[in-house]
Amino acid sequence: MASLQEPWLLETGNLKGCSKEIRHGRTAHNMSSSSLRKKSDLTLVSKVRFVLLRQFLTNLQEVILGTKLSVLFPAIPLAIVAECYGFGRPWIFALSLLGLTPLAERVSFLTEQIAYYTGPTVGGLLNATCGNATELIIAIFALSQHKIDVVKYSLLGSVLSNLLLVLGTSLFCGGIANLRREQKYDRRQADVNSLLLLLALLCHSLPLLFRMSGASAALTADPTLQLSRASSIVMLIAYISYLVFQLFTHRQLFEAQEQSEDDEGISEEEPVIGFWSGFIWLVGMTAVISLLSEYVVETIEDASDSWGISVSFISIILLPIVGNAAEHAGAVIFAFKNKLDISLGVALGSATQIAMFVVPLCIVVAWIMGIKMDLNFNLLETGSLALSIIAVAFTLQDGTSHYLKGLVLLLLYIVIGACFFVSKTPLSNGIDTVVGA
Amino acid sequence: MESAGEYSRMENGGDSKKSATGKESWNNGIRTAQNMSTSLLRKKSDPLLVSKVRFQMLRQLLANLQEVILGTKLAVLFPAIPLAIAADFYEFGRHWIFALSLLGLMPLAERVSFLTEQIAYYTGPTVGGLLNATCGNATELIIALFALYQSKIHVLKYSLLGSILSNLLLVLGSSLLCGGLANLKKEQRYDRKQADVNSLLLLLGLLCHMLPLMFRYAATPGVLVAESTLQLSRASSLVMLVAYIGYIIFQLKTHRQIFDAQEDEGEEEEKAVMGFWSGFSWLVGMTLVIALLSEYVVGTIEAASESWGISISFISIILIPIVGNAAEHAGAIIFAFKNKLDISLGVALGSATQISMFAVPLCVVVGWIMSVQMDLDFNLLETACLALTILVVAFTLQDGTSHYMKGIVLCLCYAAIAACFFVHKIPAPLEQINLNVRLKPSFESSV
Numbered sequence: 001m002a003s004l005q006e007p008w009l010l011e012t013g014n015l016k017g018c019s020k021e022i023r024h025g026r027t028a029h030n031m032s033s034s035s036l037r038k039k040s041d042l043t044l045v046s047k048v049r050f051v052l053l054r055q056f057l058t059n060l061q062e063v064i065l066g067t068k069l070s071v072l073f074p075a076i077p078l079a080i081v082a083e084c085y086g087f088g089r090p091w092i093f094a095l096s097l098l099g100l101t102p103l104a105e106r107v108s109f110l111t112e113q114i115a116y117y118t119g120p121t122v123g124g125l126l127n128a129t130c131g132n133a134t135e136l137i138i139a140i141f142a143l144s145q146h147k148i149d150v151v152k153y154s155l156l157g158s159v160l161s162n163l164l165l166v167l168g169t170s171l172f173c174g175g176i177a178n179l180r181r182e183q184k185y186d187r188r189q190a191d192v193n194s195l196l197l198l199l200a201l202l203c204h205s206l207p208l209l210f211r212m213s214g215a216s217a218a219l220t221a222d223p224t225l226q227l228s229r230a231s232s233i234v235m236l237i238a239y240i241s242y243l244v245f246q247l248f249t250h251r252q253l254f255e256a257q258e259q260s261e262d263d264e265g266i267s268e269e270e271p272v273i274g275f276w277s278g279f280i281w282l283v284g285m286t287a288v289i290s291l292l293s294e295y296v297v298e299t300i301e302d303a304s305d306s307w308g309i310s311v312s313f314i315s316i317i318l319l320p321i322v323g324n325a326a327e328h329a330g331a332v333i334f335a336f337k338n339k340l341d342i343s344l345g346v347a348l349g350s351a352t353q354i355a356m357f358v359v360p361l362c363i364v365v366a367w368i369m370g371i372k373m374d375l376n377f378n379l380l381e382t383g384s385l386a387l388s389i390i391a392v393a394f395t396l397q398d399g400t401s402h403y404l405k406g407l408v409l410l411l412l413y414i415v416i417g418a419c420f421f422v423s424k425t426p427l428s429n430g431i432d433t434v435v436g437a
Numbered sequence: 438m439e440s441a442g443e444y445s446r447m448e449n450g451g452d453s454k455k456s457a458t459g460k461e462s463w464n465n466g467i468r469t470a471q472n473m474s475t476s477l478l479r480k481k482s483d484p485l486l487v488s489k490v491r492f493q494m495l496r497q498l499l500a501n502l503q504e505v506i507l508g509t510k511l512a513v514l515f516p517a518i519p520l521a522i523a524a525d526f527y528e529f530g531r532h533w534i535f536a537l538s539l540l541g542l543m544p545l546a547e548r549v550s551f552l553t554e555q556i557a558y559y560t561g562p563t564v565g566g567l568l569n570a571t572c573g574n575a576t577e578l579i580i581a582l583f584a585l586y587q588s589k590i591h592v593l594k595y596s597l598l599g600s601i602l603s604n605l606l607l608v609l610g611s612s613l614l615c616g617g618l619a620n621l622k623k624e625q626r627y628d629r630k631q632a633d634v635n636s637l638l639l640l641l642g643l644l645c646h647m648l649p650l651m652f653r654y655a656a657t658p659g660v661l662v663a664e665s666t667l668q669l670s671r672a673s674s675l676v677m678l679v680a681y682i683g684y685i686i687f688q689l690k691t692h693r694q695i696f697d698a699q700e701d702e703g704e705e706e707e708k709a710v711m712g713f714w715s716g717f718s719w720l721v722g723m724t725l726v727i728a729l730l731s732e733y734v735v736g737t738i739e740a741a742s743e744s745w746g747i748s749i750s751f752i753s754i755i756l757i758p759i760v761g762n763a764a765e766h767a768g769a770i771i772f773a774f775k776n777k778l779d780i781s782l783g784v785a786l787g788s789a790t791q792i793s794m795f796a797v798p799l800c801v802v803v804g805w806i807m808s809v810q811m812d813l814d815f816n817l818l819e820t821a822c823l824a825l826t827i828l829v830v831a832f833t834l835q836d837g838t839s840h841y842m843k844g845i846v847l848c849l850c851y852a853a854i855a856a857c858f859f860v861h862k863i864p865a866p867l868e869q870i871n872l873n874v875r876l877k878p879s880f881e882s883s884v
Contacts, residue, residue: 205821
């Protein structure tokens with residue numbers, strides 16, 4: 001490996017990533033998805049004669065084949081083929097979904113590689129912004145096609161999936177695997193995240209109750225929109241201060257645990273690709289994600305019609321499971337190893353990011369585009385969100401864990417899934433469904 | 438300063454023998470969180486000017502006057518009071534009367550707190566604590582009673598709710614924020630038992646508010662529930678008053694040690710600066726002026742709302758409580774800077790509990806006596822704001838430590854609620870329509 005590093009180091013100039021900083025850049029997000037990586041076997045490539053070709057092939061192998069999820073990569077060209085040759089639209093939907101799964105993981109990997117070069121703070125910021133790139137891109141495409149309900153449902157589903165499904169399975173598997181040991185985690189991180197989620201809940205509830213207590217739909221539509229926009233700015237301010245809190249003033253609460261002595265294989269890691277190649281790969285992958293997301297958003301109604309499942313179920317349950325698959329697996333693996341802080345960091349961090357950054361960002365983008373998107377996610381969805389946040393805040397407030405906590409959170413998710421399975425709300429394009437008088 | 442104290446002791450006669458011996462215990466008992474917070478806005482009077490006046494009685498009177506009128510940094514706002522009265526007589530714009538009365542109320546609220554503390558030096562710790570508990574939020578109570586008297590029930594409900602929200606979110610949030618920023622390197626701890634007791638009482642208050650509200654929604658349509666809701670509210674008010682009395686006994690008699698303000702090493706033994714009867718007459722006088730200004734405020738609120746273009750709910754929920762609470766607010770922030778979070782929490786939570794468990798049920802009972810239809814149903818949006826606020830605050834304070842992020846979240850919650858009521862332009866008569874609103878499940882309401 002060492003000989004191959006040199007050309008990259010020469011290409012990128014000064015390598016800022018000395019060992020201490022690399023350790024500090026390893027946030028929970030990074031560490032969780034790193035468990036899905038596999039070390040590339042470079043013996044095949046080293047037989048190629050030309051140096052440049054060898055470099056290129058190494059790069060390719062590292063990026064494309066560097067994960068166990070790469071078996072799903074063929075779905076991407078298949079989806080494009082299906083679109084071009086006019087196969088059944090549900091097929092395009094399914095293949096795009098499958099293709100998104102490894103792409104999301106690779107984006108996380110590339111972000112981590114770039115973070116080696118930019119230092120811990122910018123790396124943390126990059127992670128905070130790109131960590132949920134898939135959800136953000138899907139949401140913006142749905143917004144541009146005026147499918148506001150899909151936006152709301154998919155973002156809500158991401159929050160619910162992170163809070164209940166990822167967290168529940170992690171706590172459950174971790175509890176079963178560590179039945180004899182005591183499982184503790186630092187509750188201060190969980191407290192800060194729960195507090196931000198409660199603020200998000202308040203900002204979601206106010207427009208909903210405003211509509212419900214108002215005189216008529218026509219009279220309250222405009223004030224609700226203004227209120228939602230003001231609340232979005234409030235939430236973005238809270239998110240920025242959370243970043244300052246997490247990356248500058250109170251780092252010690254959030255740092256991933258140091259890998260201890262008895263660890264199997266994760267030694268001091270160095271970046272495996274150069275800065276510019278990582279950047280180019282990132283841009284390329286984001287473009288492919290955009291393409292697949294566009295397919296997903298366009299074909300969602302057809303898939304719903306032909307499979308007989310409601311659009312709300314697909315948006316709230318199916319899409320987030322796919323988008324989150326890599327982080328989900330990583331969180332479960334770390335819970336098995338009794339490193340609950342990392343699992344919690346992944347699950348809660350993602351939920352906070354989506355609730356306090358992606359959702360208000362979509363509203364601001366809609367504001368700029370002149371689309372009337374507000375924070376009123378309707379009664380059933382907001383009620384599910386409220387109960388989930390309260391349940392999770394209560395679960396995590398004592399700093400210990402056992403498998404029953406995970407089981408309860410999982411069952412909560414199943415109940416909410418069942419609820420949306422049977423609720424067949426038709427999509428309305430841009431007009432909010434009126435609740436109450 | 439000594440001479441003024443001496444004269445007042447001679448004036449009071451029999452109190453002098455108590456004054457020397459029991460002073461340490463009085464100071465321990467009387468310096469509750471609220472006293473200590475507003476004491477920061479005092480300034481020591483400079484007696485040199487007064488001592489040049491020749492006649493003794495005149496000198497006493499002037500010393501007294503200086504102590505009371507000029508003894509606070511908020512005294513710059515005192516000229517607003519005669520201006521407000523002049524505006525009322527000479528028929529200036531009604532919104533001017535409103536603004537000037539609001540400005541005049543700020544120093545008055547602080548002076549009443551000062552006078553209560555002075556009187557408490559003479560009456561002993563228990564009665565002093567009771568006086569503080571009752572008069573601590575005198576301004577809000579008087580505004581509420583005037584609104585009740587003028588049958589402006591929605592102004593009454595909104596202003597009391599706004600006081601609770603302001604104490605729980607704005608005062609507490611800004612204290613935690615400033616304290617966190619000023620003490621970034623230190624660990625900030627506080628005794629969570631006090632916060633727990635207050636959170637529990639606030640949850641009881643929340644239940645008593647939600648039952649009449651849900652009662653109205655749960656009744657079959659067509660059945661008039663106003664009468665039952667009123668009876669339920671009155672019964673709940675009695676329950677809340679019983680809880681408040683239990684809280685007073687808990688705070689002043691059996692579990693004092695949880696609530697005692699921390700001793701400050703640098704401050705000397707403070708003595709009363711005026712006599713009992715002079716303090717009492719000043720208190721009565723100031724209460725009368727507060728009553729007058731409150732009458733102006735309640736009378737001109739609609740005119741101010743129209744001419745400024747802001748809804749009545751925003752003025753009642755946000756503006757009036759900020760004004761009424763200004764002195765305590767400043768004090769709580771200053772104590773948080775010094776990392777004395779117990780005092781800041783005592784001020785904020787204590788005021789919120791007082792209003793929720795004492796002022797609100799008292800208004801319902803007074804309304805009962807006056808045969809005004811005041812109930813505990815504060816409407817869906819307001820009750821939901823209260824519920825979420827209490828939930829967020831209870832969760833924030835339950836671990837006993839603090840950092841600036843908690844303060845930021847609480848302040849932003851307040852900003853969101855303020856934005857909500859800023860756009861909430863429901864004129865008063867439309868409230869009656871809420872009786873017919875039913876909650877429909879969302880999947881039935883397809884377009």
